[in-house]
Structure formats: C-alpha cells, structure tokens
Amino acid sequence: MTPAAVRHDDLVADRLTLLRGTGIVAIGYAVGASVQSAWIYSELVPEWGQVDLWRRLVANGVGVLALVVGLGVLGAHRVQGPVLLTVRLLAAALLMGVLRVAVQVGLGVHAADDTRSLLAETVTGAFIAFVSAGIGVWALVSRRRMRVATRAAERQAVSVELALQALEVEEIRVRRQVAEGLHGTVQQRLLLIDARLAKVEEQVDDAAPGVAQDIAWARAELAASREQDVRQMSRLLYPERLEMGLVPAVRALLGRLPTSIATRLEVGEELRTLDDPSQVGLTVAERLLAVRVVEEAVSNALKNGPPALVEVGLDLVGDELRIVVSNDGNPYVTPAAPDPASGTARLDQRLQLVGGALRVVGRHPTGARLEASLRLGAVPDEP
Known part of the structure; x- marks a missing residue:
C-alpha cells in the first residue's frame, strides 16, 4: 500500500x-x-x-x-x-x-x-x-x-524481525564457513603433518626405537583427533548432508548412534515431497533448526540412560513442521525448576521466536518424548 x-x-x-x-x-x-x-x-x-x-x-x-x-x-x-x-x-x-x-x-x-x-x-x-x-x-x-x-x-x-533474520543468515553463513574450514583446511593440514611424521618414523625406526614409538603414538593421536574431534565439531556446526535435505541429515545423525541402539525414522509423504532438494521447499535455516531439535532429543536420551530404541517422527501439518523424538530409556523426571541455560530451554526460546514450541514429557512406562513444532516460512534463509 x-x-x-x-x-x-x-x-x-x-x-x-x-x-x-x-x-x-x-x-x-x-x-x-x-x-x-x-x-x-x-x-x-x-x-x-x-x-x-x-x-x-x-x-x-x-x-x-x-x-x-x-x-x-x-x-x-x-x-x-x-x-x-x-x-x-x-x-x-x-x-x-x-x-x-x-x-x-x-x-x-x-x-x-x-x-x-x-x-x-x-x-x-x-x-x-x-x-x-x-x-x-x-x-x-x-x-x-x-x-x-x-x-x-x-x-x-x-x-x-529484520534483525533476527539478519542474525539467522549470518549464523548459517559462519557455521557453514567454519565447518568447511574444519573439514577442509584443518583436515588437510593434519594429513600433511601425519605424512611428514610417517617419513620421519621410517627413518628413525631402526636407529631409535623409542623415538619411533613416540612418533607412532603422535600419529595415532592425530588420526583420532582428525576422525573424532575435527569431524564431530564440523558436524555440530553444520550437520552432515544438510544440503541434501532434512531427512538425509536426520538419517546421518541417527546413523552415528551406537549399534546397540535401534533407530526408527517415520516421515510424512507431504514432508518428503517438500524436502526434495530439487524443489523450492524447506530452507537451509529450517532444516538446520529441525536437525538441532532432533540432536538435542537424542543427546538427552543418551545422557539420561542409554535407550534401546530411538524413534523420530517428521510430518507436515498445515504450515507447521512437527517433530517427535521418543526413547525408551530411563524414566523421565520433570524438573522442579527448568534450567534456562539448558540446550532444551534455549531451543524452546529459539522456536518461540519463529512461532513454534517445544516440550518434553514422560512416556509410560519409561522413557521420554520430545515434541516440537516449527512454523515454515518464519525462519529466514540465506539470500
């Protein structure tokens, strides 16, 4: 007007x-x-x-x-x-x-x-x-x-709202940039260091067995740090397969759980169609926030007692993305005073800013159930 x-x-x-x-x-x-x-x-x-x-x-x-x-x-x-x-x-x-x-x-x-x-x-x-x-x-x-x-x-x-959108866009940009840097530059440097140590190890193997053992230990630590710390930090900043869609990113997340924990992922047909990366569907920001919700629920399930089964449900109801994550771990005890600094509380506040909500309830006879909703179109994407 x-x-x-x-x-x-x-x-x-x-x-x-x-x-x-x-x-x-x-x-x-x-x-x-x-x-x-x-x-x-x-x-x-x-x-x-x-x-x-x-x-x-x-x-x-x-x-x-x-x-x-x-x-x-x-x-x-x-x-x-x-x-x-x-x-x-x-x-x-x-x-x-x-x-x-x-x-x-x-x-x-x-x-x-x-x-x-x-x-x-x-x-x-x-x-x-x-x-x-x-x-x-x-x-x-x-x-x-x-x-x-x-x-x-x-x-x-x-x-x-505009300030929030600008912060969202900047957060996603920084997350992606740092994750790519960790996965690319840092990984490459660690590989070069490992290759150099391998040459040194070959040269001192017979002359100085003690030094060779120290070098082998250093190489093993570098490999563990490269495989676990750097890769895990990269995934935390920017989930794996997020560019391919929400469903692939959640599958990748569940695939990293121990083999002793069974997983089940149910996705509504409307969401499958919307999540097609070849179509204009879910934005990267919406996928990232949804994956964060699933990550928080899975992390809480692992901390509160190893469950035997983790179930994730993703569905589309109107213009809302519904996320349900349940587990059969230890009985859930509702806290007397919610901790505002907890990851769940921060996620709830973040969802409320975009018209969503989050709550955690106990399951019968044991376990917990996290329910979250995310209003689509309220989370800004990168320009």
Whole structure:
C-alpha cells in the first residue's frame, strides 16, 4: 500500500470518527431536550405543552444533521492546529444553532417575533453543538494517538524481525564457513603433518626405537583427533548432508548412534515431497533448526540412560513442521525448576521466536518424548 493510499485511509477514518462521535452525542442531547421540553417544562410553562413532541424532534434532528454536515464540509478532521480547529467547531456549532431555530420557527415551536426565546434557543443549541463536537474531537484525537502507537509498535516488531533474520543468515553463513574450514583446511593440514611424521618414523625406526614409538603414538593421536574431534565439531556446526535435505541429515545423525541402539525414522509423504532438494521447499535455516531439535532429543536420551530404541517422527501439518523424538530409556523426571541455560530451554526460546514450541514429557512406562513444532516460512534463509 502506498503512502498516499495510507494517508487517504487515515483521513476517511478520522472523518468517520469525528462525525460519528459528534452525531451520537448531539442526538442524545437533541432527544433529551425534546422530551424535557414536551413533558417536563409543559407543567411549568403551559403554552409549551401545545407544541407536539415530533416538531421538537424534527427541529433538533435537522440541527444535528446540520452540525455533522458542517463539520464534514469544513474539513474539521483535517485540521491539526487547536486554534483553527476551534474556529471550525464554532462555525459548525453556530450553523446548527441558527438552522435549528429556523426550523423551530417554521414548525411553530416558537413565534418569529419571540426574540428572547429565539436568542436563547440559538445560544443553547450552539453551545450543545460545540460540546458535542468537542467530544467528537476527543474521540478523533484518541484514535490518532492509538494509530500512532500501533504503527510504532508495528515498526518496532518489523525491526526486530529484520534483525533476527539478519542474525539467522549470518549464523548459517559462519557455521557453514567454519565447518568447511574444519573439514577442509584443518583436515588437510593434519594429513600433511601425519605424512611428514610417517617419513620421519621410517627413518628413525631402526636407529631409535623409542623415538619411533613416540612418533607412532603422535600419529595415532592425530588420526583420532582428525576422525573424532575435527569431524564431530564440523558436524555440530553444520550437520552432515544438510544440503541434501532434512531427512538425509536426520538419517546421518541417527546413523552415528551406537549399534546397540535401534533407530526408527517415520516421515510424512507431504514432508518428503517438500524436502526434495530439487524443489523450492524447506530452507537451509529450517532444516538446520529441525536437525538441532532432533540432536538435542537424542543427546538427552543418551545422557539420561542409554535407550534401546530411538524413534523420530517428521510430518507436515498445515504450515507447521512437527517433530517427535521418543526413547525408551530411563524414566523421565520433570524438573522442579527448568534450567534456562539448558540446550532444551534455549531451543524452546529459539522456536518461540519463529512461532513454534517445544516440550518434553514422560512416556509410560519409561522413557521420554520430545515434541516440537516449527512454523515454515518464519525462519529466514540465506539470500
């Protein structure tokens, strides 16, 4: 929507608020004054009782209509300054007072030569009209303030969302870059060091057996560090097979579990179609967050007692990705006070930022079940 269109909509809404508020209050005054004149004052001033109630209502109704039309024609809703606004309200109020008295004379409510009554009716009508218009202006100002506050809150929310998206994009970029560096540059350097140590080991094997043993130990440590530490750190930063899709990444994660733990992965058909890397489906950021949820559930299962079975369910419900990870390990004990620094709590906060949720419940008779939801389209991807 263009700024001009927004401005036009605001003016239309402001005019409606002013005229509606003024008209409602003025109608209340008009009906009350008519009933008061016909039923109450007729007991004190007998000649007033000769005027029908409908004539007073018509005269006051015309006056209210004149006030509302006058405010609309004068464009009181467009005015920002208090002085000019007051002048326009007075003009519209005076118009109502004069026109109301003219209709009263025409309908025989007052005689044309009754100057005192006509003057009193004009002043009273104009005063009531001014008060009604003032209440309408109050409603208008209140609406403008609410509109400004609402739009400020919307801008702030958009700013926060854009900042979050920028952080997400930067996090994925850094994770991928560091993971590729570990997997490529660091691994290559360790391989070169190992090759050099192998040559040295061949040269000193017969001359210095003790040194050869130390070199062999160093090579074994390098190999273990390269295979476990570097590779594991790379996977933690950027899960294996993530570029191929969520399902391959989760399969790779479950494949690293000990062979003594059985695993089962169930994937809904809609998610399989959406997760096709050849199609525009899940973003890398969405896959990464989903894999982190499965990793956290599997890690908790291993820490709380080695399970015999870990089951992972991935499905698509509407625009939400549902993740369920259950195990048959030790009984789950709900903590008395959740630890905000735990991985599960941090994941829950991260999911809430994108309209998701996470919870952990116990299974019967033993084990735990993690349930998470992720609203698709809320997690930004790399540009």
